[in-house]
Amino acid sequence: MQSKLAIALSAALLATGCATKMADPQASAQAKQFKAPSPGKAGLYVYRSAAFIGGAKSKDVWVDGKCLGALESRTFFYTEVAGNQKHRVDTTSEFSDTNFVELTTQAGQLYFVRQWLKLGFASGRGDVEVAPQAEGKTDISFLEMAVGGECSTPTLPGVSAPAAAPTPAPAPTPAPTPTSRNTTRSKSKK
Numbered sequence: 001m002q003s004k005l006a007i008a009l010s011a012a013l014l015a016t017g018c019a020t021k022m023a024d025p026q027a028s029a030q031a032k033q034f035k036a037p038s039p040g041k042a043g044l045y046v047y048r049s050a051a052f053i054g055g056a057k058s059k060d061v062w063v064d065g066k067c068l069g070a071l072e073s074r075t076f077f078y079t080e081v082a083g084n085q086k087h088r089v090d091t092t093s094e095f096s097d098t099n100f101v102e103l104t105t106q107a108g109q110l111y112f113v114r115q116w117l118k119l120g121f122a123s124g125r126g127d128v129e130v131a132p133q134a135e136g137k138t139d140i141s142f143l144e145m146a147v148g149g150e151c152s153t154p155t156l157p158g159v160s161a162p163a164a165a166p167t168p169a170p171a172p173t174p175a176p177t178p179t180s181r182n183t184t185r186s187k188s189k190k
Contacts, residue, residue: 020058020072021147028145031078034110034137042083042105046128047076048115049139059115059126060151062090062098067156069148071115076143083107090156091115091126098157099127112136 023031037043046061048071058070061077064087068077071091081087084107090098105111112131131139 020070020075021150022075023145023147025144031076031145032141034140036108037080037083037110040083040107041080042107043110044079044081044087044089044105044113045076045110045136045140046071046079046089046113046115047136047140047143048073048117049143050116058152059117060092060153061115061128061148062151062156064088065090065156067149067151069146069150070152071146074143075146076140077146077148079148081105083109089113089128091128092152092157093126101128101130103130110136112140114139 022028031045034043044063046063046068048059050073058072061068061071063079063081068079071077083105086102086104088100088102090100093099101113103111103113110133112133112135113128114131114136115126115128117126
């Protein structure tokens, strides 16, 4: 029975396509070792463990307004962020531009943000929440790492793209210098 269910789920996932690029298995295994991040940084895992059958195959994720990538079921992203700072993780949602969670990180620590979907009318409502470290590590151990960097929209929904730098106004053209003209006509002699 379980094998039939697994085959059906695999077929459903193949039919919907895979928008998320997967990382090399060695990179995924290395990320699952949960090593300390680079000096001054905090490690951030963003993941979706639960399967979602229906319209939504992936939901975009942004960290501090920058695209992390499109996250699918049973995948995770790993990135490093500045330590000792507040960070915001957004995900797209069906009924609003995004849902988000904010967290303040400490340098040298690992953080886990779980993305989850709730069945919705069109594509599912996406949301994110901070997961306890032990739970996050357990969840990640069953997932595969995705390669990020591509979102379905180039900017975070609801946030306008940064304005282009203003173009300097052209230097004013100097007004022509008035010239003196003699308007008196000379009379011609006949």
